[in-house]
Amino acid sequence: MSDTQTLIENRPPTVAALFLERVAATPAAEAYRYPVPPASGQGPDDWKSLTWAQAAERVHAIAAGLIELGVRPEERVALASATRLDWILADLGIMCAGAATTTIYPQTNAEESAFILSDSGSRVLIAENAGQLAKALEKRAELPDLHHVVVIDPDGVETGDWVLTLAELESRGAARLEKDPELIKERVGAITRDQLATLIYTSGTTGRPKGVRLPHDSWSYMAKAIAATGLISGDDVQYLWLPLAHVFGKVLTSGQIEVGHVTAVDGRVDKIIENLPVVRPTYMAAVPRIFEKVYNGVAAKAREGGAAKYRIFQWAAEVAREYAKVSQDNYRRTGTRSVPFGLAARHRVADALVYAKIREAFGGRLRACVSGSAALAPEIGYFFSGAGIHILEGYGLTESSAASFVNPGEAYRTGTVGKPLPGTEVRIADDGEILLRGPGIMQGYHKLPEKTAEVLEPDGWFHTGDIGELSPDGYLRITDRKKDLIKTSGGKYVAPAEIEGQFKAICPYVSNILVHGADRNFCTALIALDEQAIRPWAEENGLGGRTYAEIVADPATVALVDGYVQQLNEGLQRWQTIKKFRLLPRDLDVEHGEITPSLKLKRPVVEREYKHLLDEMYAGTREA
Incomplete structure (x- = not known):
């Protein structure tokens, strides 16, 4: 053994x-750190242990x-x-x-x-x-x-x-x-x-x-x-929010x-940027939305600095992605992260100009981030990987005590959720559904034996409802939620989460996107923009002083987003392409029940809330 x-x-x-x-x-070892706001309400928090x-x-x-x-x-x-x-x-x-x-x-x-x-x-x-x-x-x-x-x-x-x-x-x-x-x-x-x-x-x-x-x-x-x-080890400092x-x-x-490592605890999401340089964590866990917001924020700040600064950021972002892909591929084949001399030289320049500042914003000591709860767009994952912020994607559900898979440290592969935790079994059903078995699996749903029987087999195999693929050496890639797969009226299957992730990597202004197309003859999208990211662009384009709703309703904003939609479509199969989209008058939020507290999209709620916009996009088509 x-x-x-x-x-x-x-x-x-x-x-x-x-x-x-x-x-x-x-x-006598330190266990927890926690913030104590100043009595005056002004100034930085005092951290106690x-x-x-x-x-x-x-x-x-x-x-x-x-x-x-x-x-x-x-x-x-x-x-x-x-x-x-x-x-x-x-x-x-x-x-x-x-x-x-x-x-x-x-x-x-x-x-x-x-x-x-x-x-x-x-x-x-x-x-x-x-x-x-x-x-x-x-x-x-x-x-x-x-x-x-x-x-x-x-x-x-x-x-x-x-x-x-x-x-x-x-x-x-x-x-x-x-x-x-x-x-x-x-x-x-x-x-x-x-x-x-x-x-x-x-x-x-x-x-x-x-x-x-x-x-x-x-x-x-x-x-x-x-x-x-x-x-993780006893020497780590975790930032838990x-x-x-x-x-x-x-x-x-x-x-x-x-x-037995130290954990700094503060759930105030608006304090993350302020806390990171103070806590200086060696690792932290987050959901993809946080990495998307950081990425969009860095891109928006570069754009604010003028055309030259924005071009440097775009160049550095491409270098980061190329560097990450090549180094990960080489590690998989040879066990080393070697890259060609020219790429290494470009990466050193980009590091001095862009990446070092990003790492410093995370506290300067971050060894790894664990991302879970939803899929991270691979292009965003590759960007951070190349910038020296290593995002280890993991996978699990409430029903499996959260952690069933995680990427293995140095050998992590962006776009996968890694390998099963020791003691957890996995198999892929004939229809592609991921099945799990192990000590982390729930006993069942409280007072709901029928619902339990739907997902938990007598021999302990749990039906996750997610679709995935296992590589020959055991890395899992999630392709979509079984129930979220869209079948168009032409009989083609579309994985909306995959398309949504790709769009988030292309468009620096997006906050949330929902791809729709079940039983329709083409796909459409409802898009909500990130207010903090779009406002500087609005100022530059004569829309300063407008409300968020007025900015997204303006034809110039629609044209801006349309450019990113066309860029997305270039990399998709014909039946996956977004033929029409609508910008939402406000972002989706927890308070309106459109996203869960863990920032997952509630598709039926959003589709019900904005049914009029979906119907408008399909008006005059055969199925409308």
């Missing part, structure tokens, strides 16, 4: 046990406090909060109490929050602030199982029998631990590997969210499997506990 197999097969039954082991092994021992003190107090509230093993405790240190400590406290965390995105409205609380049977809700508490108060009559709400930030909150603060919960827990110091050790020791640890409701690109049941063993396996890839209510964010906390 290999060391990797031994590591994974001899895993403890729970992450709670792993946490206790980590605290015992490195109590917690050691593993200090984190454990709070985690144990939260766990004991929940036990004091009567929470029993496997009972659900909901967490409705943005990504912050308290989220991680609360989640660990819930697990150390033997209970199960139900995650709720802070953007979720009162009605859907109430559905999740009710469907999960959550007994306690840990809410971030008065706004999250208000949702529970509004629906209190519909939530007979909800016995308490614990509020992290007490500003504007009235406490009482039903509502208490996190500080009060910890105080109660600390008092209980004084009387019963072995309480947490005993609770953790009693947890079995198949006990429910987490109930994550899929954000659902269609229909009502389903609760995915993930046992303690899934997270323990993930912790060991991620460590076994060798992608992803939504922890999402499985991708949550899995990053398990790997950290296993290796």
